[in-house]
Amino acid sequence: MVDYPTPNMHVGRLGRPRLVVLHSTETPTNTARAVAKNFQDPAARASAHWVVGTDGVFTCVGESDTAWAAPGANHDGIQIEQAGYAYRTDWTSADGAQVVAQTARLVAQICTRWGIPVRHLTDAELANGHPGIVTHAQISRVYRQSDHTDPGPTYPMATLLAQASGAPATSTSSATTTREDTPMYLIRTTTPWNTYAYALVCLSGLGGARAIEQSEADYYYPVLGVRPVGWATWNGLVERAWAAHAAAVKAIGGAVDVSISDEVDKIIRTIKEIGAPAPTQEKTA
Ligand SMILES: [Zn+2]
Incomplete structure (x- = not known):
């Protein structure tokens, strides 16, 4: 079930997942597998449920278990690492858009699975316990337990939401945006x-x-x-x-x-x- 099991996790959860938390790995867009493998190192003391890159989509922690990725939202978040750099990756380039499109498909599946709405929460909604999609940067701002600002200010959230909710993609990329039917x-x-x-x-x-x-x-x-x-x-x-x-x-x-x-x-x-x-x-x- 899990591609790269890691000791950096808690078995189980304190509650039902309500958030999908988006990250960037701060590595090149084709390094998802390497990042997933690196999470197996106990010294890394970090993990994610999913790592997405142009080289594939990998799981490290089951969604019913707790990954260590965003303090403040580990217990109720499903963590997706996207291969790329918060401040350097052009998410509209061919490679960047491919990562975003893959992430969107994954987000659509996760949201269906857990009944999480495909919507981007404001910081206030996040603080007030609403369910939805957020960035690690928002978790840092709201819970003040980390200083990470990924996936960065240029991350194309609108494109991700459009693709994940099945609306026409606004991206100009040729990356596949075919989505499995959400029943x-x-x-x-x-x-x-x-x-x-x-x-x-x-x-x-x-x-x-x-x-x-x-x-x-x-x-x-x-x-x-x-x-x-x-x-x-x-x-x-x-x-x-x-x-x-x-x-x-x-x-x-x-x-x-x-x-x-x-x-x-x-x-x-x-x-x-x-x-x-x-x-x-x-x-x-
Ligand atoms: Zn992060």
Whole structure:
């Protein structure tokens, strides 16, 4: 499963990942494998979940475990090192754009897997516990436990977000931007206590589901559309999504560490807390 296992990690996590943290390795764009191997050295005292370069995409730490990459956001971040230099790499050059495009595909998969929205958080949102995508520089600013500023001020965040969310790529590069289909749906129901409840559900691939707030639903709506369903169907889909997740994890030889009924209960509790009052009249799309 993991290409280059490292001792520089903690087994498990304190909580569910909520952040994708973007880094640069401060090495040339074709050195992802070398960087991944270097993380195996105990003296490095650092690691990442993924290392992306023009020479390939490598894993060092499983996403359910804690990598050591961005103090302050190690426990709830999935760390992606991108081969390149924060202040020297032209991320729009052929090589740089290839790294960004690969990272975007990876980000799309990670976000689907963990129910993380494909959106770049502001520092305030990061500090307030929102889920999304951030840079190591932001982690340094918000948590003040490191001084790293990667992946640098010229990093093309807008291109990454467009590619990761499946919007037309703004990059002029010829690098491949083909994205695997993200089988994710936005569903909405009216609860028995008369609020709207939204969930992102993924019934194939790695499966999984997450209850989301109105504001996040508004964010996904233009991309995914929304499927209004009855209360029983909504619950059935959430349960099926978690069953799909458990089956997928089992199929790849991983331990199934989630109880489907616990996850469903958690989602019900969440929507009771965050439900927006259902308007009396349906909005037309
Ligand atoms: Zn970093």
